[in-house]
Amino acid sequence: MNANVQLHEDGALEASSLSPEERVLLLEAAVRGMRYRSSMATRRVAPLPEDVERLAYLGGVLPEDGASPASVLEDLDTFGSPATVGVTSGRYFGFVIGGSLPVTVAANWLATAWDQNAGMVTASPVSAQIERIALDWVLDVLDLPRNAAGAFVTGATMANFTALAAARHAVLNRVGWDVERQGLQGAPEITVVVGEEAHASLLRVLSLLGLGREHCIRVPCDDEGRMRADALPEVSGPVLLCAQAGNVDTGAVDPLDDLARWAHANGAWMHLDGAFALWAAASPTRRHLLAGHARADSWAIDAHKWLNVPYDCGIALVRRPDELRAALAVNAHYLTDSGMREPMHYTPEMSRRARGVEVWAALRALGRRGLADLVERCCGHAEHFARHLAAAGAEIVNRVSLNQVLVSFGSPERTLRVIDAIQRDGTCWCGGTVWQGKTAMRISVSSWATTDADVDASIAAIRRCMRVA
């Protein structure tokens, strides 16, 4: 043991057992991180092009000799921080990118210091237990079946992948086909039913699972992007229905009760991609929008969106744990079985970081009321945006029921000019989209940090840009 490491009788190591360099380095990282986050109040949301160009200083040929850790950190902060997108600012409304609650950043730093391998109970009892608790809380707060199985993965894409791997197993197992052993070659055909407005990542997942992104039946949607239940196809054999809660443009939710009825009548597996909107089930005033959500067989949800934990963090949930395990369990002679829930049997990965820690921290810090409040605050901000931009002469393209607002400023060209002006202005950041043929700007309010003042400042900036564009 290192001379300056002293093991105390209670097993605790003093911080002084760290070398002075390591102590200073880790404290310095915390100080720089704090300085960065506190700069958000005044800095522009998008970086300036020259700040991005200066990143070249971090490159060049990898030098023969290493640099001191302190100078490595300094370079990262000096060149990296100014080139970041101010996602934590409260005025970032692009895509559906949440911020990160301070407690989740703190939990992330501590868990990173732990450097746990979350794949196995023996490698990290603490991660396995905290994940278990966090999953129980997620099921409870979203009112999903309490004994569903769950898996912590990188995001909703992998959550969709994980849940649909379980679905693929189950629907083929019911007709006597073992897809894990035999693969899909020669397997009975699975009819995959997907809405016209499904998220692009879901189609990618279908291709990864060998089901084919175009070999599926696309169900027409209404003008909000909801699957039309009256347009569901006639089907037979193994069937997989992929529903959506929270269209990335409009926030609309498929008619889940109707879809569940159809799925049950047809013996289909119903999967629900609820990447951000599933969190609305935690809000007493919004959960009616998700009526029927608990009737699915599996769910995908992102914690790094509306729950506001750091990237990367998504969760797959599957009603019958055996079906998730059957699809993903792994066996190797050196892997001991603890007799407890072994995380790696429920995820596509083996080694991975303990991302459940941040979900636990977020839920513990928010409580039920805090989570409902976070959801409702964002929805309220979205309504405020819609009301004031409409009053300023913009057209609100969607029915604002959650945290998404679609705005048109007239012709496609003018809308693009206004979006460009907003992005240059830097007060806030909004992106564009083409919604059912119409060019529009998207406003996604998903951050805990967004205040009334942020929204008002952003509305003022958007109005300024409307005048000049």
Ligand SMILES: *Cc1c(COP(=O)(O)O)cnc(C)c1O
């Ligand atoms: C964001 C999103 C995804 C993809 O999630 P990632 O975390 O980016 O992988 C999938 N589906 C929906 C509905 C989404 O909003």
